[in-house]
Amino acid sequence: MILAESIKKFISADRVSTNETVLTNHSKDESFHSASLPEVVVFPKTTQEIVDIMKFANENKIPVTPFGVGSGLEGAAIPKNGGISLDLLEMNKILEINPEDFLVRVQPGVTRMQLNKELGKYGLFFSVDPGADATLGGMAATNASGTTTVRYGAMKDNVRDLEVVLADGKVIHTGGKAKKSSSGYNLTELFVGSEGTLGIFTELTLQVYGISEVITAARAVFPTVNDAVQAASSLLTVGVPIARVELVEGQTIKYVNHVMDTNYAEGDSLFLEFHGSKGSVETDVQLTKELFADFGCVQFDFEIDALGRSRLWEARHNSLYALIHTNPGKQVMNTDVCVPLSKLADSIEYTRKCMGEADLQGDIIGHIGDGNFHAGVLIDPNFPNDLERANHFNEKIVEFALSCGGTCTGEHGVGLGKRKYQRQQHGEALNIMKSIKQVLDPNGILNPGKIFD
Amino acid sequence: MILAESIKKFISADRVSTNETVLTNHSKDESFHSASLPEVVVFPKTTQEIVDIMKFANENKIPVTPFGVGSGLEGAAIPKNGGISLDLLEMNKILEINPEDFLVRVQPGVTRMQLNKELGKYGLFFSVDPGADATLGGMAATNASGTTTVRYGAMKDNVRDLEVVLADGKVIHTGGKAKKSSSGYNLTELFVGSEGTLGIFTELTLQVYGISEVITAARAVFPTVNDAVQAASSLLTVGVPIARVELVEGQTIKYVNHVMDTNYAEGDSLFLEFHGSKGSVETDVQLTKELFADFGCVQFDFEIDALGRSRLWEARHNSLYALIHTNPGKQVMNTDVCVPLSKLADSIEYTRKCMGEADLQGDIIGHIGDGNFHAGVLIDPNFPNDLERANHFNEKIVEFALSCGGTCTGEHGVGLGKRKYQRQQHGEALNIMKSIKQVLDPNGILNPGKIFD
Numbered sequence: 001m002i003l004a005e006s007i008k009k010f011i012s013a014d015r016v017s018t019n020e021t022v023l024t025n026h027s028k029d030e031s032f033h034s035a036s037l038p039e040v041v042v043f044p045k046t047t048q049e050i051v052d053i054m055k056f057a058n059e060n061k062i063p064v065t066p067f068g069v070g071s072g073l074e075g076a077a078i079p080k081n082g083g084i085s086l087d088l089l090e091m092n093k094i095l096e097i098n099p100e101d102f103l104v105r106v107q108p109g110v111t112r113m114q115l116n117k118e119l120g121k122y123g124l125f126f127s128v129d130p131g132a133d134a135t136l137g138g139m140a141a142t143n144a145s146g147t148t149t150v151r152y153g154a155m156k157d158n159v160r161d162l163e164v165v166l167a168d169g170k171v172i173h174t175g176g177k178a179k180k181s182s183s184g185y186n187l188t189e190l191f192v193g194s195e196g197t198l199g200i201f202t203e204l205t206l207q208v209y210g211i212s213e214v215i216t217a218a219r220a221v222f223p224t225v226n227d228a229v230q231a232a233s234s235l236l237t238v239g240v241p242i243a244r245v246e247l248v249e250g251q252t253i254k255y256v257n258h259v260m261d262t263n264y265a266e267g268d269s270l271f272l273e274f275h276g277s278k279g280s281v282e283t284d285v286q287l288t289k290e291l292f293a294d295f296g297c298v299q300f301d302f303e304i305d306a307l308g309r310s311r312l313w314e315a316r317h318n319s320l321y322a323l324i325h326t327n328p329g330k331q332v333m334n335t336d337v338c339v340p341l342s343k344l345a346d347s348i349e350y351t352r353k354c355m356g357e358a359d360l361q362g363d364i365i366g367h368i369g370d371g372n373f374h375a376g377v378l379i380d381p382n383f384p385n386d387l388e389r390a391n392h393f394n395e396k397i398v399e400f401a402l403s404c405g406g407t408c409t410g411e412h413g414v415g416l417g418k419r420k421y422q423r424q425q426h427g428e429a430l431n432i433m434k435s436i437k438q439v440l441d442p443n444g445i446l447n448p449g450k451i452f453d
Numbered sequence: 454m455i456l457a458e459s460i461k462k463f464i465s466a467d468r469v470s471t472n473e474t475v476l477t478n479h480s481k482d483e484s485f486h487s488a489s490l491p492e493v494v495v496f497p498k499t500t501q502e503i504v505d506i507m508k509f510a511n512e513n514k515i516p517v518t519p520f521g522v523g524s525g526l527e528g529a530a531i532p533k534n535g536g537i538s539l540d541l542l543e544m545n546k547i548l549e550i551n552p553e554d555f556l557v558r559v560q561p562g563v564t565r566m567q568l569n570k571e572l573g574k575y576g577l578f579f580s581v582d583p584g585a586d587a588t589l590g591g592m593a594a595t596n597a598s599g600t601t602t603v604r605y606g607a608m609k610d611n612v613r614d615l616e617v618v619l620a621d622g623k624v625i626h627t628g629g630k631a632k633k634s635s636s637g638y639n640l641t642e643l644f645v646g647s648e649g650t651l652g653i654f655t656e657l658t659l660q661v662y663g664i665s666e667v668i669t670a671a672r673a674v675f676p677t678v679n680d681a682v683q684a685a686s687s688l689l690t691v692g693v694p695i696a697r698v699e700l701v702e703g704q705t706i707k708y709v710n711h712v713m714d715t716n717y718a719e720g721d722s723l724f725l726e727f728h729g730s731k732g733s734v735e736t737d738v739q740l741t742k743e744l745f746a747d748f749g750c751v752q753f754d755f756e757i758d759a760l761g762r763s764r765l766w767e768a769r770h771n772s773l774y775a776l777i778h779t780n781p782g783k784q785v786m787n788t789d790v791c792v793p794l795s796k797l798a799d800s801i802e803y804t805r806k807c808m809g810e811a812d813l814q815g816d817i818i819g820h821i822g823d824g825n826f827h828a829g830v831l832i833d834p835n836f837p838n839d840l841e842r843a844n845h846f847n848e849k850i851v852e853f854a855l856s857c858g859g860t861c862t863g864e865h866g867v868g869l870g871k872r873k874y875q876r877q878q879h880g881e882a883l884n885i886m887k888s889i890k891q892v893l894d895p896n897g898i899l900n901p902g903k904i905f906d
Contacts, residue, residue, distance in 0.1 A: 100795035102689070143635040154633050156642070157610070172882040177858030178791040179823045180607050182596040182646055182866045184879050184904065185886045189609070189642035193635055210690050236555070237663050239729065241694050276692065277740050283732030338631040342553035370632045405630030413635045426637045429625040432893065433638045439892045440885065451637065 004040040015043040026085040033075030038085035047202040055169035066196040068135030074415030080449035108137025127152035131317045142413035143193030150369030156192045163203035167441040196447035212275035217303040221267040229345040231295035244273035247366040255322035330378045333390045337401035338372040338410030372410035414451045457493040468496040479538035486528030491538035500655040508622035519649040521588030527868030533902035561590025580605035584770045595866035596646030603822030616656035620894040649900035665728035670756040674720040682798040684748035697726035705816040708775035783831040786843045790854035791825040791863030825863035867904045
């Protein structure tokens with residue numbers, strides 16, 4: 001309460017809250033990690049206000065944890081050590097759209113759907129699609145990626161510049177407007193994925209793309225998951241510029257059909273999207289069909305119109321919801337490893353096996369062009385043993401990924417959940433990360449307890 | 454001499470040289486920056502030897518400057534403060550080719566042509582092409598890019614992992630084998646482009662691509678440079694996956710025709726390359742021709758066979774040589790800015806104007822899909838005033854680029870030449886870069902005097 005009063009001296013009182021509901025809403029994300037209440041939630045409107053907050057917090061050694069829409073899956077936005085939850089949703093302005101340079105400048109609280117709605121007027125789109133309508137600041141903070149990353153890259157590939165307020169209140173720009181640069185150190189990609197532990201993003205300059213003349217979605221059904229994985233790999237080998245290639249297991253499609261009232265073929269499938277001109281898409285589709293035939297593709301269905309296409313991706317994004325919907329009262333825990341492509345089929349097979357051994361029910365969906373997949377397993381919140389089993393299952397999947405040179409997190413971030421793997425994955429390099437953290441945040445006030453123990 | 458004797462205690466004497474010619478060869482690169490002799494040149498063969506060298510150098514506060522083939526253009530490999538020149542050409546093994554994962558693991562002294570020769574056997578290629586047959590270690594150190602970057606990215610986009618020996622001799626891996634990761638801080642992209650100031654690269658894991666079924670090159674001639682720039686931009690707007698799009702001025706083509714015995718149309722041109730399947734390339738070419746017609750394209754010539762194609766890119770890469778060849782006794786100084794696409798035509802026009810005002814002769818070539826261009830101007834080494842005028846010209850080009858949000862170096866690196874612009878370009882962020890340098894290299898032994906004054 002004293003903290004809130006101190007902050008009200010320099011931030012308008014109506015944007016400094018200790019209301020219990022507000023505190024509770026900022027104590028958790030969409031994960032199973034334990035909630036932790038902030039002492040106060042502040043809703044800044046400008047970079048200068050964040051400068052003032054950071055100076056105050058740094059002088060008084062008060063933890064600051066940035067917060068967007070709370071859609072994180074590894075607890076990165078949970079204010080583990082209390083202090084200030086910095087809610088950035090009031091900073092939700094699209095500051096500039098520059099179609100000639102394929103650039104936009106936004107505040108961190110702008111969500112990706114909000115941005116895409118505006119960009120559509122210019123025939124442009126922002127490519128990174130993690131499913132949730134997350135804030136762009138949050139997406140940059142976790143180096144989010146998703147269904148279109150196979151073609152357009154992850155956040156790190158699409159952030160050109162960040163305005164960052166550092167722990168001591170100084171403001172830097174990490175990059176510029178040029179498409180490439182060999183000047184200075186690459187701070188942009190150091191800050192992307194740093195989960196609020198190195199500074200607060202107050203502006204983002206993002207690369208956008210022209211909306212293709214033709215966008216065609218399709219579903220390809222295969223005899224087995226392994227066939228689908230091999231078929232997807234063949235697209236990359238040949239260099240088909242596929243915009244989306246997602247693995248969806250047959251079982252998941254059953255759930256989806258039930259909930260979404262669709263009638264998709266219920267086999268192990270790839271959900272695909274092609275972007276290009278009329279001619280190039282026709283060519284790509286034809287080549288894809290020929291390649292897929294070699295892997296026993298039994299059915300290939302198109303979604304040509306915008307409605308069918310959006311229903312397809314809604315179904316893909318809702319697959320977890322479908323799982324929950326068909327199992328009322330349960331919740332889903334999600335794994336998130338990424339492995340070299342050559343290990344993807346083995347990893348998925350191993351995951352299925354572990355799921356069976358742990359007597360867990362769930363499905364596997366994957367951004368398989370990147371080697372990234374998620375196993376979503378059902379948990380009954382009334383049975384603590386369920387979560388324990390799911391955590392143990394998750395550990396086995398991560399261990400397998402690390403054993404083949406993969407990563408403990410492909411796109412959800414480290415947060416609280418993947419801290420225990422940082423030493424194993426990064427070895428001696430973890431000390432370098434810690435020393436960078438130490439020099440940029442000597443008082444340890446920026447999102448303490450995340451990434452590092 | 455005493456230094457060499459000390460090093461010979463732990464490195465085989467035949468790989469520790471104080472021979473005057475060897476020292477001279479390691480005192481310069483291909484730039485106009487003043488040569489500076491190292492005290493000794495060491496040719497390590499293993500990571501362990503580099504660990505030993507760094508431990509010794511760190512204890513005794515001796516500068517260490519890594520050296521590849523010396524093809525740099527900003528003096529990054531010049532041992533400004535003497536000490537050890539670390540020649541990495543003995544570490545030239547391709548350690549692993551992994552076609553399934555599109556990955557290779559190489560030592561830092563492997564050159565890009567050496568790698569591509571080997572990769573060809575697997576139907577693969579490494580995309581980054583700066584023109585010179587540079588070492589991959591050197592290319593990673595400067596975040597090199599080039600003609601194919603518009604489609605396949607710069608070094609930073611294609612390095613998956615680095616093994617780095619730090620100043621104190623500790624060895625880290627910055628990344629892993631997974632195509633994407635949200636784990637820890639992104640050290641790989643911090644080290645790429647750090648020009649040997651943060652550590653010595655001893656192994657690189659690189660992403661490679663499948664060689665396209667069809668590769669077609671073409672030349673498109675336009676009435677003016679501005680038309681060519683606008684036409685190139687239109688390709689990106691529509692999303693044609695062009696693999697190369699290079700601006701070559703008409704005057705340069707005249708030189709090239711003279712030297713290479715070609716008969717290319719001598720107008721302001723785009724040199725293009727299309728990669729894809731037979732069908733997709735046909736479609737892309739057709740669309741390109743239609744787009745280019747809107748910008749007054751007067752001629753469109755194909756190079757379909759491998760010979761014609763390789764001659765075309767040889768001509769492009771040799772354009773500077775052609776300039777020198779037609780002006781015997783002179784040398785070329787090269788600028789290297791990168792600007793937002795919307796400022797490219799203005800920048801090139803301004804560059805032409807400045808070239809005229811400075812009474813300099815030269816040509817402009819550009820990786821124009823990236824907004825990166827080089828003005829090569831002739832200098833007579835017997836007239837010191839020539840270099841001075843060229844330097845002043847270079848300054849004006851950089852100032853213009855910075856004034857429109859661009860970068861002082863698109864791909865050659867900072868080295869010695871672009872240090873003076875670091876504060877102007879990076880502002881407060883330069884202090885963060887310096888503090889990272891300080892924490893990773895407290896004794897300042899890693900390539901001192903580069904990037905920072």
